[in-house]
Amino acid sequence: MKIGFNWATMVKVGIIVAALVIAPYFMPFALEFVLLADFMGLEALIVFLAISGKSMWRHLAFRFKALAQHIAETAILVAELYLFTPRVYLSHATASSLCLVLASSLILCCAVWIPPIIMSSQLII
Numbered sequence: 001m002k003i004g005f006n007w008a009t010m011v012k013v014g015i016i017v018a019a020l021v022i023a024p025y026f027m028p029f030a031l032e033f034v035l036l037a038d039f040m041g042l043e044a045l046i047v048f049l050a051i052s053g054k055s056m057w058r059h060l061a062f063r064f065k066a067l068a069q070h071i072a073e074t075a076i077l078v079a080e081l082y083l084f085t086p087r088v089y090l091s092h093a094t095a096s097s098l099c100l101v102l103a104s105s106l107i108l109c110c111a112v113w114i115p116p117i118i119m120s121s122q123l124i125i
Helices: 007-026 030-039 042-079 086-103 106-124
Strands: none
Touching: 007 086
């Protein structure tokens, strides 16, 4: 007797088998979730997720805090560059905008900005 599965059933079975084979590598506690939900119930599973998620949340919060601190330090360093002093920035932004509006040339705008960028990099070194 030949069992005839249609295409949709074979795809569903394939996805389930792939999930069971791949899940332990990407989420090591996936099988424990299934067993915990089966034996202890959904409430125990939710408590387990809350307890295990707390340490992950702390780790992510620490990483985001460090990222925000690095971004703030970088912004402070960039703000101290000679290029961004109000007199230099205002004059070059005005000249660059006029070049772009009047000539529609990106090369002219870059020519206006290149000297202060070079001066700023030489002042840092």
